[in-house]
Amino acid sequence: MKASGAQIIAHLLERHGITYVPGIPGGANLPLYDAVKASKIRHILARHEQGGGFIAQGMARTTGRTAVCFATSGPGATNLLTAIADAKLDSIPLVAITGQVPRAMIGTDAFQEIDTYGLTIPITKHNYLVRDAAELLEVIPEAFRIAGSGRPGPVVVDVPKDVQNQVVEFDKWPDPLPLATPPRPSAEEIRRAEELISKAQRPVILIGAGVVSADAGDFVIQLAERIDAPIASTLLGLGAVPSSHPRMLGMMGMHGAPSTNYIIHEADLVIALGMRFDDRATGKASEFCPNAAIIHVDLDRCELGKIKRPTLAVEADVKEFLGELLQHLSPGPRPEWRERTDELRAEFPLLMPGSDDACQPYGCVLQTANLLDEAPVVVTDVGQHQMWVAQAFPFSFPRQLLTSGGLGTMGFGLPAAIGAALARPDKTVVLFSGDGSLLMNIQEMATAAELGVNVKVILMNNAHLGLVRQQQELFYGARFHASRFEFEPDFVAIARGFGWNACNLGQATDPVEMLATALSQPGPTFVNVPIPRTVNVLPMVPPGAPNIEMIGGHSHVCQNA
Template sequence: MMEMSGAELIVRLLERQGIRTIAGIPGGAILPLYDALAASTEIRHVLARHEQGAGFIAQGMARVSGRPEVCFASSGPGATNLVTAIADARLDSIPLIAITGQVPLSMIGTDAFQEVDIYGMTVPVTKHNFLVRSAHELLDVIPEAFRIAMSGRPGPVLVDVPKDVQNQRVRFEAWPQPVVAEPNRPLDLKAIEEAAQMINDAEQPVLYLGGGVVHSGASALAVTLAEQAGLPTTTTLMALGTMPSDHPLSIGMLGMHAARYTNFVLEEADLLICVGARFDDRAIGRAAQFCPRARIIHIDIDPSEHNKIKAAHVAIQGDVGQVLEALLPRIKVRLRKRWLSHVDSLKARFPLQMPGLEDARSHYGLIQAVAACLDDDAIVTTDVGQHQMWVAQAYPFGRERQWLTSGGLGTMGFGLPAAIGAALAAPERTVVCFSGDGSIKMNIQELATLAEEGLKVKIVLMNNQSLGLVYQQQNLFYGKRVFASKYRGAPDFTKIAEGFGIQSLDLDQVQNPRAALAQALAAPGPCLIHASIDREQFVYPMVPPGAANTEMIGG
């Protein structure tokens, strides 16, 4: 018979589940749990400076490792500060376990100090959530939280634990087994057969890869399918790297900021094979006019994605890796010379324009100069805005989980804490965080966490003194009425970094930016690399919001 407090039980269960690093911030209602965590020899705690930072640090670890990772926050404001990171994990299907302290059970509902109904608040942004009412329940709830977070389509789970439950003594006979992901349902072989037939019969098929390929670890299978069937392949923002960008069948990212040829190829497709993607509005533009000539095969682990936005002619439910394995032996080898040479001619006529590539101080030039110093072992995170889209367009991604970005929620402030999490999960890799001057300020306090941990995170700050994508939209779609998008103040980011104890490099001030970049990226430990960017450089091409993908502006 074992006996311990609820708090100790949580820590032991997390240890047994293989958790080795937790990001969080303590506070009154979670102090028993922190007291138990302090006694752990297995788990290291990383003290964030804002709970949203803790949430994104855990996300960064989970996006790199592919398994659930954990963050802690106290009740009230601690818990509400986590909400953005949880919602972000929901929209990008990231396995995240958020454990929050709560006021004691008897005080719930009394407007006690630092009480909020975080359970009620997170119902729509979690995959599932729990309010634990006795320490004994933890024996089921904690393993169940992991099982839910990692099974099927991954997602975030919140566990709210009242302070008295953390202190309650619990006696039990045996430890629950650490959980693994639930096996998937048997595949619908008839649908797979039908899909194979459609692919074999198609004249102008296109393969469309989404984040599900990353979650399933199926990029090698997806590339094999493309090669075997001769499929030009586009990826969503989430799936960058699943097919190497220099692969001859790659036609790059689709959607709002795709190269013109990519959207033109999709326009002509007679078959669209959607693998682990969800027809997001930024990817497909106006839904009714997306791939107007194509029949659709939709492979997804989540059956509620089928027929949600676009009706599928064949819908296959299942883990995309397992489906692709079953599909491949049924796929004929096709060279598709006519279709692929037409794709090549569209690519030659309407390529992605990247002006200023030779100048390492211009937006595209800087991104490629950074890439030139690194190989595919490096991890790239971004914040949200123009810099994010430029990196998505210009960085030569070569493997899955190389690229971490806030796709669905589009959270400014994601990049720095996610990079810290990535570096914690993979300390041997170089992590580059591309950010903007708008985004970096949204979680800039995590520079203190970064300095404390001394991780090899290199922040490349593209500073155009504005909320660039807002400025761009006001110029393009609101009659150039620029409002609330230009900053009047100009903080000195190199001094800010130095104030936090982080080395900095100002590319504006150096003679040879490429040499300075190479040196800064190779050095151990963190560094903030600042570069001024021309505010009048916009992200092109651009599909106006609500328009069809073929109605691109610029580029």
Template sequence: MKGAEALLRALEREGVEVVFGHPGGAIMPVYDALYDSRIRHILVRHEQGGVHAATAYARASGRVGVVMATSGPGALNLVTGLADALMDSTPLVAITGNVPRALIGTDAFQEADVTGVTMPITKHNYLVQDVNDLPRVVREAFHIAATGRPGPVLIDIPKDVQLAEFTGSFEVVPDLPGYKPTTKGHPKQIERALDALEKAERPVLMVGGGAQHAHGELLAFAERTGLPVITTLMGLGAFPGNHPLWLGMPGMHGTVAANRALHHADVILAVGLRFDDRVTGKVARFAPHAHTIIHVDIDPAEIGKLVRTHVPIVGDSRLVLREMLKGAKPLRLAAWWRELEEWRTRHPLRWRPKPHLQSQEVIRAFHEATGGRAIVTTGVGQHQMFAAQFFPVTRPRSFLTSGGLGTMGVGLPFAIGAKVARPEELVIDFDGDGSFQMTLQELATLVKYRLDVKVVILNNGYLGMVRQWQDLFHARRYSEVYLADSNPDFAKLAEAYGVQGVKVERKEDLMRGVEAVLAASGPVVAEFKVYQEEGVFPMIPAGGAAEDMIIEHPAEREEVGA
């Protein structure tokens, strides 16, 4: 067989069922072999859409996502998605074609040094020089992508290697002597952690995306101990958003209760997170009363990187929590919970009703109509934070957004990947008019594969989050954020692609619009015209801390010390 066929055989042996991609000259032999393969291919309209869809497929399914692209511009169009997957620890394998080996380095047509470009934004990458190395490289790539701290791996294959005769073996074992992730937490460190929690008066359990697969152990541990639980943006769904122990999301747009809990906590148990700046704010002022921070993470490089850790536990969050459960006891936290309940009761997430339709009420209406039983994807911006606040999810792998990189445009391709991974689920993309237009060409992918995705555009006519910052911190100098004068009619745009379009402009038509979206038998793009000047609050200004939290817009301002 040829190298291209050997590649697909190797992918099949890894259990790959779906790949996302777009063909081109330098990967044409692989696409020719794909014609006879059992692997399902999803043709996207832009490589960035493909890598984002593969990312969401991985996050929604728990499997490794796969994307393919040609050389040069095709490969380089994967860059943003690879960086996004690296920042958010997503297992992904990207396969790119390259010019023949003899032409590498000659500035050949559609040549780019993709391994050089992607080295800083992948967990590992390969340039395959020998066709017989393909099974080993594929096996190693999937192993690296899925184990330890997950991340993207790129395999670059010159065209002549794809066409070369394969005479090797598929019976390969990864030989990676320098790569041995620690998965089991040290027993003594686990004992120290449990001891610190037992002595704590104001402990908090903070959970990140690295605990999505540990949701069962997490729930059991929280319920046994009675610990208050906070989930980061990437951790949403790892712990049920309707559970009485849940305080909400921390950080810049987190709840008052979550941020105050962190500020006043004496012991913090952090599981599967990296203390991102959007969570900590100014690190020097983060959790000033915490005499013990316990950090559980499979990546030792993250422990102590930003926040001083007193009890480091390197290991897989599921395995560590299983061990911690063996020694966990109910904690005496009645006084602490009285304080937490006061904050939660006095400062719930809310919005001030206005005559105009508002993003928050649109999202809340969808939550009530679905009972929260949906996979939610978002773009990046105000709508993203409103969705995180007002569509609490109760199941793991059900809130898919771009966290670390903050990539506008991921909402629609994320919805595609989620729907392919879990076709029986309702998938809703809450998007912004700015974010949606970065990848809207993937509407064609919805149509081609009859993917029943509901796209809900919260159209405020602005790059809303940028406008909010200009409003608060740049003297209302609204520079290059106004979109309403050039936005399309999104419902008509959808219909041009063959997707049902819905438009809602009045508050009194909200429920009619929600019902129309949910009752539709196929993909829908629904445009909700929302209040232009809405802000996302609470808000901790960049570089601030919990005591700097702004509860409402300065025009209605209530600054509350922590």
């Protein structure tokens, strides 16, 4: 068999089930583009490489399967870095294939040359600079295996232009490699977990992205019901357990409901599943769940003991762990604890003022949810709107929420929504964004218009970098600086200019009706929602403070603390 490096890549992508590849062509990846044109892969032309990276992320986050994106050398690769770093922090399986200058020119500061390999070392699970086209027969399947195995993450494959053109002979096409088998819990670990659970009077279950990627939500519910424990989630765990489940407390941490943080504070056992004790979730780590034993289950052993020293550390896939545990665990009703958690929830709920008003933050989120008969895929950008969505949206299925958690990348939303719409053409995709975030990748409106994807953008427009303004108000003596946008673009006109349907809820006599019409329109639709400009996301744990010190929480004395 004979093929060029570029043809090998295109064919192996097909063999790995890749149907869409977002990206942007340039001098150093043109051989690849030529080969992909002759393949069954459909290329999605992004308008900025970061957009292309996030379109791929949108596909990967929605399906759980590894997605691919392309960029050329130099600025193409540097533009892609943010999307790769974002995938690393949120454990998203992504294979980024970049063009590189020809081998002979590497290291000469050639036109559009940058050390992509060096730049991506700290933001990838693994990366390659391919030096011979024959290596691609191993590297491409390996890249998919690494991206999708264990704790998923991004892999970069940097391919010099002459390697793309190099023709090699080989015997047969390699098959996709099996993903690594996730580590299983030992019988002893299960026995110890059972023991800790049976001793506990006030257990709490914490879930994170690992529960989503292991698709273990049902097992978590079974565990919660079996041991009579409430469930709290990190930002990235939302959706794994439906918000409507009676034991689901919603998001924990910096912007969690006061009751959620109090309940965790009172726990005598924390069962942490596929979550990594991120500071936004735990507040000051040393004062997080101070009286609790900790069972920490994660398939990345680097996470075990990184922030909190667990009583029992289990290196395992969450689903495997729960499957085993549930086979052995006897029911343990805990009526007193249930009563106590119900009491805290009734006394210290999340307050959601303005729920009826579509032009108020909570109203905007809840009315949108209300108006859609079928649960949409929900995408957010980063900032206040993101937290309002995380707090208020009634999530009902895993992978429903796509949000940049670890890196917190403004500009994530629009391209990720496009990717989600490509991966789930059966669903409506709703992007809640802010006027700061949307501008950071607004060029992808052109991509969305070209594709006609079913993306609804709900722009919570307060003419501010709202979360920055909030921090300046709360922690910098209200000395506002660089958080107000003095110039306010006409977003409706911009959206129309990109060929979108667009409307402005601020000019509606009946905003809910206008929102309903917008959501029912086919294709990309933009809704500008002018929200009050100085509303804060509450409650808020000041950065570095313990979770029970919430601004806009309620004064409270914990029992058992």
